[in-house]
Amino acid sequence: MSGLALAVAVPVLSLCSALPAWAGSALAAWRINRSGALELRTPPGTSIEAFFEEGRGLVGPRLWIDLPGAPSRSCSVRGNGAIREVRVGRPSDNTTRLVVEFRPGTKLDPAQLRLVGTSADRWQMELGSGVSGLDPFGEGDLDAPSTPSWRARPPAAVVPSGPMPSVEGLPSVPVGRYKVVIDPGHGGPDPGAVGINGLRETDVVLDVSLQVAQILQAKGVQVLLTRTSEVDVDLPPRVALANNSRADLFLSIHANALSMSRPDVNGIETFYFQDGPSRRLAEAVQLQMLRVSPGSPDRGARPGRFFVIRRTVMPAALAEMGFVTGQLDSPRLADPAFRRRIAVAIATGLLNYLVANP
Known part of the structure; x- marks a missing residue:
């Protein structure tokens, strides 16, 4: 939650009645x-x-x-x-x-x-x-039948963020055979890292994650997202979603940061917890991200102990797409065209892994 103190100027004009006062708003x-x-x-x-x-x-x-x-x-x-x-x-x-x-x-x-x-x-x-x-x-009627949970949302429920990236030339996998969990890091009152010109990690990773989901769904992969909007989801529920759904792969998507006084630090890295399938997954994603980020240093596919890749039971990786504080990476991460390219790259890495590890 934010500790920001804002003035609340809400005039109390009448008691709520059987007819909701919020008709026309998003509050049901x-x-x-x-x-x-x-x-x-x-x-x-x-x-x-x-x-x-x-x-x-x-x-x-x-x-x-x-x-x-x-x-x-x-x-x-x-x-x-x-x-x-x-x-x-x-x-x-x-x-x-x-x-x-x-x-x-x-x-x-x-x-x-x-x-x-x-x-x-x-x-x-x-x-x-x-x-x-x-x-x-x-x-209001809070016990009305719920819209199907985002944990089981059909592919059409993922909201596009900008033009749909092209899927031509991407690897193909059997339709409906695989289930992948995409985890956009941070969210809601937790913006993650904040970099040059106020670039927020949460905005970058949610945009890219939604596009990755679109691409994978267009290729016949079932995709579950740990969040689809600016909400705060704690780490254990992210892991529980992946484990309970028996997903085939888990990828957490992030953007890196260092001190604003170190804009010289740039680069792409992908973390895994254990050697074997998770390492191969991280290497596949890392390779594709580097191909669309010329000049950005290769920080490697590396071991890491992040909660979401340590507690998931399927092959899992955590991708850092670049530094929001980096003079090279930050302008790219702020560019919608680059976000589309790196979304295609991440999806390609995931598909390549699935093809190579059926």
Whole structure:
């Protein structure tokens, strides 16, 4: 969660009624459940942001969620226990803000506040043990049938990011035979590394990952993504998705960084945990990335102990596409055309591995 303190100016015009005040916005339903978790329902693919502000003195802490679309009016629902009030308002012409205000003295740990996408149209944030034991309350139909989980999304559900890269000339594998998990690193309030001109790792890796997924799907590979939008997914759920789905391959996609005072450091590297299939996978991806990045140093396919490649049970690798702090790599990573090329390269590496290791 972000510790950024923003002013919450949400006028309370009326109580929420049977007709949702947020009609026209991306907020379909919300609820505080008995265990002290905030649950939301939105249209599939909605991008939302979460913020937290610590309380002081007679003012309790509060968190708020911003969603696309403006509500028709503002409203307020009185809480119970540690929660004083929940408000829905309109901070700008095209934003819905849901504010959860806590009573003074309520202790929340910002590091534990994670808004996680639990399916294509469901979100959940655990508020901590100090907010449990509530009488549940909320607005809208949160128990409506869920859109199929992103863990089982059909290929058409992956949202394109820019033009579809060409798949002509790429290796072919039997349609439907393989399942691959693509893990875009970081996300949501965790942007990963931030480099030259404010280039954020999360923006680069999500764009490339979605394109890799498109390419693989076009070649008949079933693809699961650990996230498809700017949400925060912890490391264990990423591993659990891969292991529970019995995927054939796992690839985590990242961008590297060093100090902003070292723009001379550039290069591409791919990590594996164990020799054997994982090493061959890392080498296949590394080779293809280098081919579309002339002049970028080859930092090699190397052993690494990253959680997501150490705990997955299938061949797994973690690719670092270049340095967002590098004077050579950063402009490339910021270029949509280069992102398309490296997405094709990564997909080619994965396909080459599958062809060579049927």
